[in-house]
Amino acid sequence: METFAPLAYLVAGVCFILALRGLSSPSTSQRGNRLGMIGMTIAVVTTLVTHFPQAKTGGAGFAIDPLVAGEILAAIVIGAVIGIVTARRIPMTAMPQLVAAFHSLVGLAAVLVACAAFLNPAAFGIADLVIPLIGAPFESIHPVSRIEMGLGVAIGAITFSGSVIAFLKLNGNMGGKPILLPARHVINLGLLAAILGLIGYFVQDQAPWVFWTITVLSFVIGFLLIIPIGGADMPVVVSMLNSYSGWAAAAMGFTLHNSAMIITGALVGSSGAILSYIMCKAMNRSFISVIAGGFGGDSGGGAGAAAAVDRPWKRGSAEDAAFLMSQAEQVIIVPGYGMAVAQAQHVLREMADKLKAHGVRVKYAIHPVAGRMPGHMNVLLAEANVPYDEVFELEDINSEFAQTDVAFVIGANDVTNPAAKTDKSSPIYGMPVLDVEKAKTVLFVKRSMGGVGYAGVDNEVFYRDNTMMLLADAKKMVEEIVKSLD
Amino acid sequence: MDFISILSVFVLACFVGYYVVWSVTPALHTPLMAVTNAISSVIIVGALIASAAGSVGSAGETAKWLGLLAVVLASINIFGGFAVTARMLAMYKKKAR
Numbered sequence: 001m002e003t004f005a006p007l008a009y010l011v012a013g014v015c016f017i018l019a020l021r022g023l024s025s026p027s028t029s030q031r032g033n034r035l036g037m038i039g040m041t042i043a044v045v046t047t048l049v050t051h052f053p054q055a056k057t058g059g060a061g062f063a064i065d066p067l068v069a070g071e072i073l074a075a076i077v078i079g080a081v082i083g084i085v086t087a088r089r090i091p092m093t094a095m096p097q098l099v100a101a102f103h104s105l106v107g108l109a110a111v112l113v114a115c116a117a118f119l120n121p122a123a124f125g126i127a128d129l130v131i132p133l134i135g136a137p138f139e140s141i142h143p144v145s146r147i148e149m150g151l152g153v154a155i156g157a158i159t160f161s162g163s164v165i166a167f168l169k170l171n172g173n174m175g176g177k178p179i180l181l182p183a184r185h186v187i188n189l190g191l192l193a194a195i196l197g198l199i200g201y202f203v204q205d206q207a208p209w210v211f212w213t214i215t216v217l218s219f220v221i222g223f224l225l226i227i228p229i230g231g232a233d234m235p236v237v238v239s240m241l242n243s244y245s246g247w248a249a250a251a252m253g254f255t256l257h258n259s260a261m262i263i264t265g266a267l268v269g270s271s272g273a274i275l276s277y278i279m280c281k282a283m284n285r286s287f288i289s290v291i292a293g294g295f296g297g298d299s300g301g302g303a304g305a306a307a308a309v310d311r312p313w314k315r316g317s318a319e320d321a322a323f324l325m326s327q328a329e330q331v332i333i334v335p336g337y338g339m340a341v342a343q344a345q346h347v348l349r350e351m352a353d354k355l356k357a358h359g360v361r362v363k364y365a366i367h368p369v370a371g372r373m374p375g376h377m378n379v380l381l382a383e384a385n386v387p388y389d390e391v392f393e394l395e396d397i398n399s400e401f402a403q404t405d406v407a408f409v410i411g412a413n414d415v416t417n418p419a420a421k422t423d424k425s426s427p428i429y430g431m432p433v434l435d436v437e438k439a440k441t442v443l444f445v446k447r448s449m450g451g452v453g454y455a456g457v458d459n460e461v462f463y464r465d466n467t468m469m470l471l472a473d474a475k476k477m478v479e480e481i482v483k484s485l486d
Numbered sequence: 487m488d489f490i491s492i493l494s495v496f497v498l499a500c501f502v503g504y505y506v507v508w509s510v511t512p513a514l515h516t517p518l519m520a521v522t523n524a525i526s527s528v529i530i531v532g533a534l535i536a537s538a539a540g541s542v543g544s545a546g547e548t549a550k551w552l553g554l555l556a557v558v559l560a561s562i563n564i565f566g567g568f569a570v571t572a573r574m575l576a577m578y579k580k581k582a583r
Contacts, residue, residue: 006487016525017502023510023518026578033517033571036525038572040564047531051538068550072537079561087569093573102523102567105559109529112556116536120549123539124532144489242519249526250496256535257487261528263499268522270503275515285517336544348512368512375515387581393512 005031008046013263015039020267026388043260048072063439092383093340096238096372097171103241104163107222110156110248111215114149118211121145124256145204145255150199150253153211153409154218158300159244161222166237169226170372178230185292191221229290231372235279236290238373243272275374282394284420284430313449316468318480321443323406324468326485328405330361332397334434335377336370338411338447342400342474345384348410351478352386354485363400365434367415398435407439407459411474417459426457440469445477515550517574524567 016039022032052069090098118141121127126149127139141149168174181187195217201313202210229237250265282288309323333352339345352362364386368375381391401407409416416436419426436442447464448471461467470477498574511520536553 012528013499013500016528017499018502018504019521020506020510020518023514023521025511026514026575027580029514029517029575029578030572033521033568033575035573036521036570040525040528043528043531044534047534048538051535067556068538071554072557075537075557076561079558079563080565082558083562083564083566084569087566087573092574095520095570098566098570099516099519099523102520102563105563106523106526106529109527109533109556109559109563112552112559113529113532113536116549116552116556117532119552120536120539120546123546124535144487199582205575238519242522245523245526252529252532254492254496256532257492258531259487259492259495261531262492262496264525264528266496266499267503267506268526270500271507271518271522274504274507277520278512278515287495307509307583335555366512373519375513375518378513379516379577382574382577382579383581385577388513388578391513 005050008042009258009260010263012043012046012260013037014263015042016260016267020271027383039260044192057312072244092379093343094171095379096234096376097167099373100167100170100238100241100287103238103245104160104167105239106245107156107159107161107163107248110245110252111153111160113252114153114156114255115211115215117149117252118153118208126255141206146202146206147199148251148254150202150211150214150261152248152255153215154195154199155248155251157218158225159241159248160220160239161219162226162244163222163241165223165226166234166241169231170234170238179227181224181228184224184228188221188224191217191224191432195221199381225291228292233283233290234372235369235374235376236276236283236287239272239275239279240291241272243269243276246270246272258354279369279374282432284428284432311463313463314468316443316470318470318477319484320468321470321477322481324441324443325355325406325408325481326358328355328360330363330400330404331406331408332401332404332436332439333362333364334407334409334412334416334436335364335366335381336410336412336415337372337376338413338445338474340371340376340380340411342411342479344410344475345380345386347475347478347482349381349384349386351482351485354482358485362390363397365394366391367394367412367432367434370412370415394432394434401435401438404439405441407434407442408445409436409438409442410445410478411460414457416461417457419457419460428457437461437464437466440466443466443470445470445472445474447471447473513578514575517571520567520571520574524564524571527560527563527567530557530564533557533560 015035019032022028117124121141127141130140131137198214235312246268247385253261366377420428420431420433533556
């Protein structure tokens with residue numbers, strides 16, 4: 001039994017590594033997910049058999065407390081029902097909110113576990129009974145465990161409150177516009193210093209007020225960190241919170257000396273960190289500037305003044321678009337957040353099917369930051385039954401625009417703006433963009449000419465000779481194009 | 487396990503994570519977030535220990551209820567996370583024909 005448990009946890013950890021490994025290709029991904037489930041089952045079963053609910057009698061014999069066992073089972077069943085029902089019912093467009101909500105649960109669970117460990121350290125085997133000369137005997141928590149516990153509760157609390165705000169913003173309960181407090185950097189840095197200082201002091205003194213103050217301050221800083229970040233920066237925020245939830249699990253793994261938790265925490269932590277890095281790079285912004293916040297309200301919501309639209313531009317109709325595309329050899333579709341908002345992915349696939357029937361080659365080009373979370377567009381297209389081998393990443397397809405007859409931009413804007421390549425004064429200068437303007441014709445679906453993208457910059461593509469603006473709701477416009485294709 | 491061996495596991499796992507995650511195809515980044523979310527709920531191990539040890543010890547009763555609540559939250563994540571990942575992955579299909 002003594003060596004069995006650590007071995008089983010190690011196997012669980014390896015299962016989790018293989019689960020992520022499976023995601024390197026869609027064909028192996030489902031097997032990977034099943035390995036993840038197996039790993040989790042191993043971890044849970046191992047914990048239950050090694051920490052079997054014992055009756056209060058203790059000491060003599062190994063009596064199972066049926067009440068506690070029943071309570072644990074009930075807790076798992078309640079969670080399973082809520083989780084499975086949510087997972088089945090959630091629409092794919094709401095995936096970013098769901099992920100944020102799940103992150104908040106991991107954070108809160110970490111906080112609760114840390115609190116439980118603080119209240120009952122003996123159960124976790126992290127304390128020694130001290131019998132002082134004066135006063136009652138007490139459990140003295142090991143100094144290393146105090147640091148781990150302090151870090152665990154702090155990261156967990158930040159993950160929780162940060163994810164709640166991210167959820168509210170993504171779900172539309174809270175405006176996407178950044179909320180800027182005066183002197184927020186000073187407040188945040190001060191809070192951070194206070195939390196770290198208290199964790200240091202916690203090693204000296206395991207007084208309850210220290211622990212609870214760390215917890216409360218961490219909730220506050222998580223909240224303050226996310227409110228100034230705009231809707232368009234959410235892909236970075238969601239990835240960052242993903243990372244934090246991993247570090248929280250790892251910190252608790254240190255406390256419990258549990259390799260499954262440590263391996264998982266490290267995996268999830270690095271996964272989130274890498275995704276944040278990819279997102280930042282795709283926007284050509286530094287991580288610090290995203291975290292500092294204040295950039296980017298709702299897309300299309302007219303951050304900054306509406307662009308001057310007195311320059312000449314061409315307006316097209318659904319019939320024009322249908323004709324142009326049906327005559328094309330190759331069409332590249334560039335989807336963005338607007339497509340998700342309009343829920344246009346299904347009708348878009350219908351359009352692609354019609355085009356294919358006309359003998360047109362159809363491809364999709366995805367910018368890494370399109371949408372509200374990494375891979376958002378890919379999931380929506382997959383939901384609409386678009387085969388994944390028709391969907392390409394920016395670097396794989398960008399050179400093809402020059403040989404393409406029609407680039408069909410739907411709900412994207414800044415990611416197509418050539419100013420990012422040429423205009424050094426532009427706020428998005430240096431961001432990698434899709435070279436849609438190199439296609440023979442650009443069809444740009446947009447609600448109106450007035451609004452600009454989240455970066456608040458005008459897009460040169462609108463006014464080019466080879467661009468035709470299709471001004472309407474994305475879904476309605478594509479529906480009309482589908483009708484015209486018949 | 488002593489602190490150094492735990493730290494070794496952690497550091498090595500960070501490197502494993504680094505290389506494994508870079509090999510994930512960008513098309514699957516959303517399922518990646520969903521599944522990492524599910525597996526980070528391995529924190530349920532701590533919650534189970536707190537709940538199981540519950541009735542033993544002075545502050546055990548409170549710790550037990552906190553633990554049970556954490557079990558519920560982590561279970562939502564585990565079942566929900568794996569189920570939603572499976573649902574997403576089932577949608578990724580190759581070109582028919």
